[in-house]
Every structure is written in structure tokens, then in C-alpha cells.
Amino acid sequence: MQALFSHIQKIYPISPEAESALGEICKELSFTKNQTIQEIGHTCKTIYFVSKGVVRIYYYKDAIDITESFEFENAFVARAESLFTGKPSQKAIQAIEDTNLIAIDSNKLFKLFDEHHDLERLFRKIIETSYVTTVNRIESLQFHTAEERYNALIKEAPDVLKRVPLKFIASYLGITQVSLSRIRAQK
Amino acid sequence: MQALFSHIQKIYPISPEAESALGEICKELSFTKNQTIQEIGHTCKTIYFVSKGVVRIYYYKDAIDITESFEFENAFVARAESLFTGKPSQKAIQAIEDTNLIAIDSNKLFKLFDEHHDLERLFRKIIETSYVTTVNRIESLQFHTAEERYNALIKEAPDVLKRVPLKFIASYLGITQVSLSRIRAQK
DNA sequence: CTTAAAATTTATCATATGATAAATAATCAC
DNA sequence: GTGATTATTTATCATATGATAAATTTTAAG
Numbered sequence: 430m431q432a433l434f435s436h437i438q439k440i441y442p443i444s445p446e447a448e449s450a451l452g453e454i455c456k457e458l459s460f461t462k463n464q465t466i467q468e469i470g471h472t473c474k475t476i477y478f479v480s481k482g483v484v485r486i487y488y489y490k491d492a493i494d495i496t497e498s499f500e501f502e503n504a505f506v507a508r509a510e511s512l513f514t515g516k517p518s519q520k521a522i523q524a525i526e527d528t529n530l531i532a533i534d535s536n537k538l539f540k541l542f543d544e545h546h547d548l549e550r551l552f553r554k555i556i557e558t559s560y561v562t563t564v565n566r567i568e569s570l571q572f573h574t575a576e577e578r579y580n581a582l583i584k585e586a587p588d589v590l591k592r593v594p595l596k597f598i599a600s601y602l603g604i605t606q607v608s609l610s611r612i613r614a615q616k
Numbered sequence: 617m618q619a620l621f622s623h624i625q626k627i628y629p630i631s632p633e634a635e636s637a638l639g640e641i642c643k644e645l646s647f648t649k650n651q652t653i654q655e656i657g658h659t660c661k662t663i664y665f666v667s668k669g670v671v672r673i674y675y676y677k678d679a680i681d682i683t684e685s686f687e688f689e690n691a692f693v694a695r696a697e698s699l700f701t702g703k704p705s706q707k708a709i710q711a712i713e714d715t716n717l718i719a720i721d722s723n724k725l726f727k728l729f730d731e732h733h734d735l736e737r738l739f740r741k742i743i744e745t746s747y748v749t750t751v752n753r754i755e756s757l758q759f760h761t762a763e764e765r766y767n768a769l770i771k772e773a774p775d776v777l778k779r780v781p782l783k784f785i786a787s788y789l790g791i792t793q794v795s796l797s798r799i800r801a802q803k
Numbered sequence: 804c805t806t807a808a809a810a811t812t813t814a815t816c817a818t819a820t821g822a823t824a825a826a827t828a829a830t831c832a833c
Numbered sequence: 834g835t836g837a838t839t840a841t842t843t844a845t846c847a848t849a850t851g852a853t854a855a856a857t858t859t860t861a862a863g
Contacts, residue, residue, distance in 0.1 A: 490759050497755065509751050513744040546733050553740040557700040560743055563750040564696050568684065570757040571790045572677050575850075595811065603758040608850055610812050762820075782841065795820055797842050 430455060432480040433531050436503050441554050447545040454537040460524040467522040473511035475532050479504050482528025483592050487600075488520040495600040499525070499593055501586075505555060507535075525593055575604045576612050617642060619667040620718045623690050628741050634732040641724040647711040654709040660698035662719050666691050669715025670779050674787075675707040682787040686712070686780055688773075692742060694722075712780055762791045763799050 433455070434448060443451070457480075460466055466484060467473065477484070479500050486497045486508060497520060500506045511518035512535055542549035569578055579602055583590055589598060599609040617639060624630060630638070644667075647653055653671060654660065664671070666687050673684045673695060684707060687693045698705030699722055729736035756765055766789055770777055776785060786796040 488755070493759075495759055497751075497758070509744070510748050513748050542737070546736070549733070549736060549740060550729070553736065553743065556740065556743050556747055557696070560747040560750065561697050561700050563747065563754060564684075567750060567753055567757065568675070570754060571684070572680075572682055572787070594809095596809095600759070605851060606811075607813085607852080611850085614812075781839095783839095792821060793841075794822080794843085798820085801842075 433478045441551040443547045443551055447548045450541050454534045456532045458530045458532050460528045462527050464524045469521045470517050472517045473508040474535050476535050477506040478531040480529045483525040484522055485525055486520050486522055496597040570603055578602045579612050620665045628738040630734045630738055634735045637728050641721045643719045645717045645719050647715045649714050651711045656708045657704050659704045660695040661722050663722050664693040665718040667716045670712040672712055673707050673709055683784040757790055765789045766799050
């Protein structure tokens with residue numbers, strides 16, 4: 430739990446009361462490598478914080494497994510398109526390594542926002558940051574070649590190569606695994 | 617100004633006090649077709665609401681003009697990657713038609729959040745919605761063909777074709793104008 | 804360890820899209 | 834309205850990436 434609180438501290442420090450209220454609606458969970466954390470078709474009512482390990486969000490397009498995103502230690506994970514709309518998600522969350530998560534009950538969290546203005550501000554800032562990240566990713570997918578995207582990824586997050594299988598990285602970059610292999614070979 | 621208030625009403629109704637405080641930090645602006653609303657290199661300190669017309673956000677990649685997004689009536693526009701980070705934006709905002717905007721001073725808005733919790737909640741929800749939109753757009757760019765993306769666009773927003781030049785639509789879809797022309801021809 | 808399963812690479816061929824240039828159509832300025 | 838500018842389409846050729854299959858390497862299970 431402490432990992433979450435120190436992470437929060439860096440984003441927007443909240444009052445001890447808010448922190449304690451937040452602690453009340455959190456659960457610590459463990460998953461083994463490859464284990465499914467949340468299934469496709471499930472409506473997302475949890476915001477996870479990764480305290481140890483790596484997870485990915487994925488979905489199927491024409492029966493092909495596509496990785497939408499990875500998250501490592503000290504990052505939040507949620508299927509936004511379900512969490513913020515209340516609709517069932519077409520995406521799943523899976524542990525890529527043995528992973529420890531802190532699960533925040535989103536309905537309880539949203540209720541806490543009424544009492545704890547600072548908690549709402551914190552999560553507003555978290556969403557803002559996630560939003561900026563996705564806007565930048567659109568730019569990358571819109572007009573960069575697969576090779577440029579691969580190079581950018583290993584520059585920004587060299588850990589990914591060590592901890593995430595290439596088949597997941599390929600679909601994350603919007604290409605097939607074979608194509609990624611080809612790009613890696615020509616160096 | 618009324619267009620903004622009625623739009624807000626549908627998202628998250630705010631108190632009359634909050635509405636009046638918001639009104640105080642807004643300005644109504646008009647731009648003619650093709651006019652630049654905000655320049656590249658400028659740090660974004662404004663959230664716009666489109667009350668009439670269409671605007672686009674664009675940037676240059678290798679001297680080629682790329683449209684990141686369009687916004688029509690009753691939508692908010694801001695260069696998130698600058699607004700939320702305080703860094704100068706590499707993107708510009710331009711009117712595609714004669715356009716009326718309501719400009720919200722973001723620094724003043726963020727200060728109002730301290731007094732008006734409901735205003736912060738409103739904007740949290742607006743950001744959440746924008747975030748969901750961009751996440752869905754990543755999915756579209758990640759593994760759909762150019763033709764699928766074009767078909768999805770005209771299905772979801774048929775107005776775009778009538779009001780936005782094809783050269784802007786092409787780069788928005790992540791393809792060249794010539795390629796878009798080819799896709800349109802094969803029908 | 805040994806074997807099976809999974810991940811990654813390599814090879815071949817097909818195709819969608821890019822780059823460039825030119826033709827045509829639409830829009831704008833006077 | 835007329836000519837100039839801009840937008841769109843068409844054509845040709847080049848290339849990056851996809852699809853498929855097979856070989857190789859790595860990982861996992863017993």
C-alpha cells in the first residue's frame with residue numbers, strides 16, 4: 430500500500446484523512462505470470478496500481494490477440510472505455526510477470542470525491558496525464574513508420590524489451606510479430 | 617455563452633454560482649475560415665468551446681501538415697499535451713470554417729476549482745470523455761486498414777465529409793491524400 | 804536431462820500504401 | 834465572369850508490411 434501512497438505524494442499530495450479513506454477502499458492482490466486479472470466482457474469497476482510486475486491490456490480483432498498497452502511498476506491500469514462509461518469492456522487485463530496490484534474500488538472512490546475534494550483533484554491529474562500519453566501515442570501511430578515506433582519504444586522504455594515478449598510488443602506497435610522480427614534483424 | 621452552458625448542463629449540472637464564475641473567465645471570439653486560432657510554439661492556456669463552425673488541431677512532421685483532430689459545434693478543443701504540462705505546443709489550432717469560439721482561461725479555471733468543487737468535477741468528466749475517445753482512436757489506428765478507418769469515420773461523423781477538405785481527413789486517418797482518393801474511388 | 808510447447812526468426816510471395824507527376828475539378832480573387 | 838490558385842483524382846512505379854509456412858531458438862513440464 431505504501432508504494433501507492435508514495436507515488437500519489439509525487440503527483441498531488443492529499444490530506445491524511447483522504448489518504449486513510451483511500452486506504453480503506455483498496456485491496457492488495459497477487460497474480461502469477463500469464464494469469465488473467467480481468468476478463469473480456471466484464472464491466473470495469475476497479476482502478477489498479479502496479480506495485481510489482483507488469484500487466485497488459487489486450488483485446489481480439491478478428492481472433493487475433495492485440496496488446497493495447499503495458500504498465501509497469503508505479504503505474505495505474507484501468508480499461509477507461511468501460512470504467513468511464515459503465516459498459517462492458519471488450520478488453521482484458523493480464524499479468525505478464527508475477528504481479529502485485531493494489532485494487533481501488535472505483536465506485537467507492539467516486540463517492541469519496543464528494544467528501545475529499547483533494548482526492549478528486551489527484552485523480553483528475555492522473556487522468557490528465559494518461560490523456561496526454563494517449564494523445565502522444567496517436568501521433569506516433571498516425572505517421573511514424575513501424576521502425577520509428579520501435580526505436581522510440583526502446584529509447585523511452587528499454588525495460589520493455591527485457592520484460593515483455595516480442596509478440597506483445599509487435600501488436601502494441603501496430604505490426605505483426607514477423608514484421609517486428611524483420612525490423613530487429615536489419616540492425 | 618448560452619451554448620456552453622446548455623452543453624455543460626448535459627454533462628454535469630453545476631450550481632448557479634459556479635456557472636456565473638465560469639462565465640466571468642470566458643471570452644467569445646470569432647475567426648474566419650482558415651484563420652489560425654493558436655500558433656505552433658505557443659503554450660496553451662485556453663480551453664475552447666466551439667459554438668459555431670469547425671476547427672482542427674494540426675502539426676508538421678517532416679514539413680508535412682498533419683491533422684490530429686477536428687472539432688465541430690458543442691465540443692471542447694485544447695492542445696492537451698501543452699495545457700496539462702505547461703510546455704510549448706508543437707501543434708496549432710485553425711478554423712476550417714468561419715467559427716465562433718468561447719475561450720476559457722485555463723489558469724483562472726484551475727483556480728476556480730478550489731472554490732467550486734462541482735466545476736472541477738465537470739471538467740474531470742470532460743477529460744474522462746476525451747480520454748475514452750483517444751483510447752478508441754488508438755484502437756482504430758493500431759489495427760484497422762485505411763479503408764476501415766475511412767468507413768468508420770463517415771459512419772460516425774458523416775458531416776465531416778461535407779465540412780472538412782479531404783486533405784485534412786487523409787492525414788487524420790493516417791494516410792496520404794492520394795491514398796484516400798484511391799480508397800474513395802473503389803466504391 | 805529430455806521432450807514438448809511456445810517464442811522468435813527467416814523465407815517467399817502478395818498487396819496496400821507511399822512517392823511522384825500530371826490531369827482534372829473546384830474555389831477564390833479581381 | 835475570367836484567370837489563378839487550390840483541391841482532388843488518376844496513373845505509374847517503389848517499398849513496407851501482411852500472410853503463410855517452415856526453421857530455429859527459448860522456455861516450460863515431467
